[in-house]
Amino acid sequence: MVTDTSSGTGPSALDSPTSTVDRRRPARRLARRRVPAPLALPAAVALAFLVLPLVGLFVRAPWPTLPQRLTEPEVLAALRLSLVAATLATAVCLVLGVPLAWLLARVDFPGRRLARALVTVPLVLPPVVGGLALLLLLGRRGIIGQWLDKWFDATIPFTTSAVVIAEAFVAMPFLVIAVEGALRGVDDRYEEAAATLGASRWTTFRRVTLPLVAPGIAAGSVLCWARALGEFGATITFAGNFPGRTQTMPLSVYLLLETDPPAAIVLSLVLLAVSVAILVALREKWIGSPA
Numbered sequence: 001m002v003t004d005t006s007s008g009t010g011p012s013a014l015d016s017p018t019s020t021v022d023r024r025r026p027a028r029r030l031a032r033r034r035v036p037a038p039l040a041l042p043a044a045v046a047l048a049f050l051v052l053p054l055v056g057l058f059v060r061a062p063w064p065t066l067p068q069r070l071t072e073p074e075v076l077a078a079l080r081l082s083l084v085a086a087t088l089a090t091a092v093c094l095v096l097g098v099p100l101a102w103l104l105a106r107v108d109f110p111g112r113r114l115a116r117a118l119v120t121v122p123l124v125l126p127p128v129v130g131g132l133a134l135l136l137l138l139g140r141r142g143i144i145g146q147w148l149d150k151w152f153d154a155t156i157p158f159t160t161s162a163v164v165i166a167e168a169f170v171a172m173p174f175l176v177i178a179v180e181g182a183l184r185g186v187d188d189r190y191e192e193a194a195a196t197l198g199a200s201r202w203t204t205f206r207r208v209t210l211p212l213v214a215p216g217i218a219a220g221s222v223l224c225w226a227r228a229l230g231e232f233g234a235t236i237t238f239a240g241n242f243p244g245r246t247q248t249m250p251l252s253v254y255l256l257l258e259t260d261p262p263a264a265i266v267l268s269l270v271l272l273a274v275s276v277a278i279l280v281a282l283r284e285k286w287i288g289s290p291a
Contacts, residue, residue: 054272061266062266065262066266069262075263077244081160083229085248087225088164089167092168093221093228096172097176101183102183105184116180119172120177122172127235134165134238138156159246160245160246162239163239163246166237170234176220178216183216191209230271232250232251
């Protein structure tokens with residue numbers, strides 16, 4: 001028996017669930033475009049509040065003398081130290097943070113929730129407080145630093161090593177959170193299959209787990225590096241502000257604001273360019289387009 005769809009008595013293509021959804025989509029898109037007036041003004045003010053200060057950097061930047069200022073010895077020294085210290089801090093975070101993220105994501109041990117909460121403390125802790133905590137731990141009279149000074153005649157504060165330690169302290173949570181999230185999103189059946197084939201836990205981690213979470217590790221490393229590059233409070237408290245030894249770009253910006261504001265703007269533009277580059281590199285993971 002053939003159903004007559006033209007008479008209106010039988011089912012038609014327009015009555016199918018798919019076609020109903022298709023008819024609703026334009027209405028939903030139109031509804032999304034309609035912005036309630038009480039929300040439009042605060043949203044515009046918020047956007048302007050976030051964008052206009054950055055516009056101010058571009059407006060006040062000394063563009064004619066920009067190449068010359070970027071090649072000044074003080075600027076190059078701060079830039080070089082910042083890049084080296086941020087890279088070393090990221091390497092430290094990778095060596096220590098990836099195992100910690102795996103432990104939090106894969107091992108159910110007593111106090112795991114507390115450990116996860118402690119990992120995130122540097123995210124909300126004022127950086128100056130973090131620097132003071134490092135100083136009380138690793139200073140010449142610190143809990144550990146006094147023994148380092150007594151046994152090995154080693155002093156960590158106010159050295160380049162202190163810059164790396166301070167940056168790693170504030171940046172490691174970004175890496176741990178990113179890698180732990182990637183580990184939780186991976187199907188653990190691949191790891192179980194490797195275990196059933198006789199692979200040890202270390203082999204499974206190295207040959208199976210790491211390749212699966214490589215994008216998360218890469219994203220976390222980039223965020224970690226960017227955070228380390230922009231660190232200020234913990235660095236100036238724990239490492240000081242000595243040109244060529246501990247003076248990174250954020251510290252140099254702070255110092256140049258009093259003596260040479262145009263040079264401070266130039267360094268700020270460099271940090272802004274790095275931040276924008278990080279966002280562009282991670283746009284697929286962190287700024288994906290909504291469905």
